[in-house]
Amino acid sequence: MKPSIGIDLGTTNSAVATASSGEPHIIERATGQRLLPSLVGITQSGRRVLGEEARLLAETAPDMVASATKRFIGQRWTPELAARSRQLYPYTLVAGPTEDVRIKLGATTLPIVQVSGMLLSELRGDAEDHFGAEVRKAVITVPANFTDAQRQATREAAEIAGLQVLRLLNEPTAAAMAYGLSHGFTGTALVFDLGGGTFDVSVLEVKDGVFTVLATAGDPYFGGDDFDNVLVQWLLSHVQDAPSRERITHDRVAVQYLKIIAERAKREVSTAAFSRISTVLAPDAKGRGIPLESMLTREFFEKLVRPKTEHALSIVEKALSDAMMSASQVDVVLLVGGMTRVPLLRTLVSKHFGKEPDSRVDPDEAVALGAAVHAAELVDKKGKTLLLDVVGASLGVQVAGGLVKPLLKRNTMLPCSATEVFYPGQDGQKAVRVPVVQGESKRSEENARLGQVVLGGLDGNSLRKDHAIEVTFAMDTEGLLSVTATDKASGKTEVVQVDARMDLSTREAEALAQQEEKHRNAEPTLDAEERRKNRHARRALHGALVSVRKVHKELQTVGEADNEEAQALIEQLAAAIVEAEGIETSGTLEAVQAMTVKLMQLIS
Numbered sequence: 001m002k003p004s005i006g007i008d009l010g011t012t013n014s015a016v017a018t019a020s021s022g023e024p025h026i027i028e029r030a031t032g033q034r035l036l037p038s039l040v041g042i043t044q045s046g047r048r049v050l051g052e053e054a055r056l057l058a059e060t061a062p063d064m065v066a067s068a069t070k071r072f073i074g075q076r077w078t079p080e081l082a083a084r085s086r087q088l089y090p091y092t093l094v095a096g097p098t099e100d101v102r103i104k105l106g107a108t109t110l111p112i113v114q115v116s117g118m119l120l121s122e123l124r125g126d127a128e129d130h131f132g133a134e135v136r137k138a139v140i141t142v143p144a145n146f147t148d149a150q151r152q153a154t155r156e157a158a159e160i161a162g163l164q165v166l167r168l169l170n171e172p173t174a175a176a177m178a179y180g181l182s183h184g185f186t187g188t189a190l191v192f193d194l195g196g197g198t199f200d201v202s203v204l205e206v207k208d209g210v211f212t213v214l215a216t217a218g219d220p221y222f223g224g225d226d227f228d229n230v231l232v233q234w235l236l237s238h239v240q241d242a243p244s245r246e247r248i249t250h251d252r253v254a255v256q257y258l259k260i261i262a263e264r265a266k267r268e269v270s271t272a273a274f275s276r277i278s279t280v281l282a283p284d285a286k287g288r289g290i291p292l293e294s295m296l297t298r299e300f301f302e303k304l305v306r307p308k309t310e311h312a313l314s315i316v317e318k319a320l321s322d323a324m325m326s327a328s329q330v331d332v333v334l335l336v337g338g339m340t341r342v343p344l345l346r347t348l349v350s351k352h353f354g355k356e357p358d359s360r361v362d363p364d365e366a367v368a369l370g371a372a373v374h375a376a377e378l379v380d381k382k383g384k385t386l387l388l389d390v391v392g393a394s395l396g397v398q399v400a401g402g403l404v405k406p407l408l409k410r411n412t413m414l415p416c417s418a419t420e421v422f423y424p425g426q427d428g429q430k431a432v433r434v435p436v437v438q439g440e441s442k443r444s445e446e447n448a449r450l451g452q453v454v455l456g457g458l459d460g461n462s463l464r465k466d467h468a469i470e471v472t473f474a475m476d477t478e479g480l481l482s483v484t485a486t487d488k489a490s491g492k493t494e495v496v497q498v499d500a501r502m503d504l505s506t507r508e509a510e511a512l513a514q515q516e517e518k519h520r521n522a523e524p525t526l527d528a529e530e531r532r533k534n535r536h537a538r539r540a541l542h543g544a545l546v547s548v549r550k551v552h553k554e555l556q557t558v559g560e561a562d563n564e565e566a567q568a569l570i571e572q573l574a575a576a577i578v579e580a581e582g583i584e585t586s587g588t589l590e591a592v593q594a595m596t597v598k599l600m601q602l603i604s
């Protein structure tokens with residue numbers, strides 16, 4: 001049987017899993033990691049780096065690393081979107097030829113779907129290494145409230161990675177499957193998923209392996225990053241001198257560095273009572289800069305982020321009221337997403353529901369594990385699990401006065417369809433346009449525009465009332481929409497699959513898919529053993545780079561930044577590692593290791 005995989009394509013982290021006889025497990029990366037940070041970077045030499053490697057690059061060249069691109073997938077470029085991203089991220093977003101969003105990393109411009117495609121391709125490569133065979137079939141998860149355009153774009157990213165999408169599965173449903181709710185559980189489950197960049201709450205009803213999504217609510221711009229930013233502001237307030245503070249606020253590298261420190265401190269206070277922060281901001285070549293010393297206690301962290309946690313709970317309430325339920329009627333609460341490791345969130349959630357949440361499954365891995373379970377079921381075709389999802393955001397038609405006539409309301413169960421009759425705006429029209437919008441606002445301009453159906457060939461001589469145009473919206477179980485418009489007088493019909501492929505032309509998409517394939521199969525002349533050795537070397541080089549950085553910091557804190565011999569060695573090491581980029585042979589590794597040992601001796 002051909003292997004199948006489940007992929008959680010996350011804003012912050014992604015993961016790939018597979019299931020054999022119903023038991024899912026994460027496929028580890030060659031470097032031993034279980035999660036792939038959703039980062040793609042371009043090095044100075046023009047090489048593509050992903051995951052951990054890109055994270056290292058982000059410490060020194062944050063504007064060369066694409067992060068959180070899931071926030072922009074399937075969106076149209078607007079000046080507001082670009083401005084918003086500039087506030088949050090160190091890179092620049094530009095418009096593609098059809099107003100699609102592209103990310104500029106130095107001289108390279110990548111369509112957003114390509115960035116996602118690269119991440120998927122990397123995970124596919126990990127799975128192929130694991131199976132020692134080609135892997136094509138995957139279930140890929142998406143947030144429950146993803147619009148049609150975002151779903152289509154995710155499919156396109158999968159195509160770039162050469163993956164055949166068995167199904168796009170809503171993340172909360174996947175999480176519930178990882179908890180085994182498809183077998184022997186009957187009741188309601190609330191999935192609380194707080195990741196790095198998005199928050200989703202879903203209320204599911206489960207009966208005999210049938211999942212029904214009763215309601216979803218969320219905030220696509222809320223997650224762990226927002227907690228980190230609160231800490232960044234707090235850290236900045238330590239810099240007493242106003243001009244220095246101003247300088248740091250405008251230094252992208254320094255801000256990125258502060259975010260990394262903040263995130264680390266946030267993680268530390270999840271398990272420890274406090275986290276000590278001791279570093280130098282915006283250091284020069286000799287390591288001299290603005291010293292930052294502080295201590296974050298868990299108690300103070302909880303005070304700082306209290307408003308954020310309240311926001312999260314208000315969304316929980318919204319989901320419950322959409323599902324017409326009270327908190328006490330929920331049978332199980334599932335915690336998903338790395339942020340649910342924060343003790344305060346756990347406490348608040350259990351208080352809110354009056355019961356302990358279930359967190360047996362690792363919160364970072366649940367979504368990928370559930371996707372793997374479902375992929376195996378779909379491939380075996382013997383899975384009994386049925387999924388009934390809902391419309392994530394209302395769909396309607398733009399009518400006169402810039403208003404919206406909704407056809408499919410949010411939270412309607414899938415598959416579903418609805419029909420309405422419309423009339424042309426004026427007498428004597430030869431064609432009618434049916435603009436399709438998605439969102440909750442009554443005003444069309446405040447919603448996402450998905451596309452339009454154009455029905456031509458009307459005779460042009462009749463009154464508007466003689467041309468009843470019947471419009472049908474049909475959404476399938478994956479949340480893909482087709483819109484049909486029929487002129488009742490002539491019987492003429494037009495159908496569009498509302499397609500988000502405003503992004504890429506087919507030709508460009510094919511070229512990108514080929515490029516990915518080539519990239520995955522790089523080093524084809526090496527045998528498996530050599531490849532494994534090189535991977536090992538690369539991993540060890542990263543380790544060396546990390547310890548060199550650590551040593552560098554230690555030197556700074558003990559006031560030894562002027563130790564010339566150590567400095568020279570550090571520079572040599574960094575150069576050797578950079579040079580090894582792309583080659584990473586065992587030879588370089590040995591040299592680097594020898595230098596590291598010498599460095600350690602020198603400073604101990």
Ligand SMILES: Nc1ncnc2c1ncn2[C@@H]1O[C@H](COP(=O)(O)OP(=O)(O)OP(=O)(O)O)[C@@H](O)[C@H]1O
Binds near residue numbers: 038198
């Ligand atoms: N031990 C921990 N303590 C506190 N926060 C943590 C911990 N581990 C991870 N996080 C936070 O969890 C977030 C990442 O969560 P996760 O990997 O679930 O995100 P994601 O699924 O990629 O994002 P999204 O669901 O928004 O697409 C980050 O903000 C990270 O800092």
Ligand SMILES: [Mg+2]
Binds near residue numbers: 010011193367
């Ligand atoms: Mg997630």
